[in-house]
Amino acid sequence: MPAPDQVPPPVPSPLRQPAFLRFWLARTLSTGAFQITAVVVGWQIFTLTNSTLELGLIGLMQFIPMILLTIPAGHVADQYDRRTIVRACQAVEALAAAALAVGSYQGWLGAHGIFAAVAVIGAARTFESPTVSALLPGVVPAASLPSAFALSASAIQTATIVGPAVGGALYIAGPPLAYAAIAAVFALASLLVGGIALERAPPKREPPTVKSLLSGFVYIRDHSIVLGAISLDLFAVLLGGATALLPVYAQDILHTTPVGLGVLRAAPAAGALLTSFALARRPLTSRAGVKMFLAVGLFGVATIAFGLSTSFPLSLVALAVLGAADVLSMVVRSSLVQLQTPDAMRGRVSAVNSMFVGTSNQLGEFESGLTASLFGTVPAVVIGGVGTVVVALLWSRMFPALRDVDDLAKAHAPG
Incomplete structure (x- = not known):
């Protein structure tokens, strides 16, 4: 038994900070x-x-800014106070929603105006997303980061479950009120970010050059753990796009109602939310890399089970397991990407990661639709699940350093 002065101090819970x-x-x-x-x-x-x-076209209006602005967004995130960037992005989103509220109330808002506002929000989100990811490691002590990453994932899952239901309820009251509420929520988020105290100082500015803009790609290429984590995310999301075909399953295979479709859509997020809270309470302290690959494999198996199921309860279970496995692997991957990247590079690396994940989400839906049109709905989902299992097996052999990661709390950034 270690001496009292050798016992490590308890890890502070992020929820107490x-x-x-x-x-x-x-x-x-x-x-x-x-x-x-x-x-x-x-x-x-x-x-x-x-x-x-x-x-x-709504999706296209968000996709174009992401492609055009992701690389400069990462550079900006590494040159300025990340709290200021996030606040500014959320303020822009609030103003865009306020413009939609005014236009809807006065009756002059048309489709083109909505598309313009969506593009503005998409551009702001392109800057906000990698900056928020890079900001988190500066908010809590290093020992608390694994729990913090899991709780951050729970924030996303909570919003994913609650947000659409609130949106539907607000729309019943009318678009002007709905957009006004959205503007208020974005504004409140911006105010909260302004009061965040950092554990570490913001990164030092670096003059923008072509080399610095592209340095995120170079860093990822030269660090196998980061490359393996990001590329695993890319291909797992690309192949595991079963949720894109949920409307077909709800109507033609499970023979359920629109309410049933909503429950099916919520199932992965519910499984992910419960798992993220569990990981926050008990962070992975051993064999994190192996558990991540097992989770990706389980994601593929759950996808196959959902694809073959003709039972609504079984499909719900499969989707919940799918969501749980996804968030477990995502917490490990995102933790490693942040912890294995020096603070001065986190914005650019996070931007590349965001671009790959966003692109794979879009292409994953396209891949699911294409394979469904060629082979049928059920074969398309099963093929995607099998592909995800194969990717997990291949990546575990191609990236042994990623597989051998043990305690996430000790996977500190080099430099």
């Missing part, structure tokens, strides 16, 4: 406001145009 509580609440509010916006904008566009093509 005011800076993290502000961070968590701000992230929950901002993500929730974005989820509400997606519901309200979708309903309003379809009401105005009655066009599925116009609905598709």
Whole structure:
């Protein structure tokens, strides 16, 4: 038994730290406001145009800013106080929502105006997302980071579950009120971020050059743990796109109602939320890399089970397991990407990661639709699940350093 002076001090819970509580609440509010916006904008566009093509353009208006601005966004996140950047982004999102509220109330807002506001919000989110990811390691002590990452994931899952339901309820009261509420939530998130105290000083500025702009790609290429984590995320998301086909399953295979579809959509987030809280209470302290690969494999197996299921309860269980496995692997991957990256590089590396994940989400939905049109809905989901299992097996052999990661709390950034 170690001597008393050799016993490590207890790891402080992030929930007992005011800076993290502000961070968590701000992230929950901002993500929730974005989820509400997606519901309200979708309903309003379809009401105005009655066009599925116009609905598709909503995603395009968010995708274009992400492609164009992700690299400069990462550089900005490494040159300025990240709290200021996040606050500014949320303030821009609040102003865009306020403009939508005024336009809806006065009756002059049309589809083109909504698309313009969505593009502005998409551009702001492009800067906000990698900056928030890079900000978190500066908010809590290093020993608290694994729990903090899990709780941060819970913020996203909470917003994903609650946001769409709130959006639907607000839309019933009318788009002007809905957009005004969204603006208020974004503004409140911005105020909360302004009060966050940092454990470490903001990064020093570096003059922008082509080399510095692209240094995130170079860093990822040269560090196998970071490269393996990001590329595993990319291909696992790309292949495991079963949720894109949920409407088909709900109507043609499970023969449920729109309410049932909503329950199916909520199941992965519910499983993820419960798991993220469990990981916050009991962070992974051994064999984190192996557990991450097992979780990715379980994600693939759950996808296969969902694809083959014709039972609504079994499908719910499969989706909940899918969500739980996804958040476990995501917490490990995101923790490693942040902890294995020096603070001065975190914005650029997070930006590249955000771009890959965002692109794989978009392409994953396309891949699911394409394979479903070629082979049928059930084979498409099963193929995706099998592909995810294969990727987990391949990556565990291609990236042994990633597989051999043990305690996340000790995976400190080099330099």
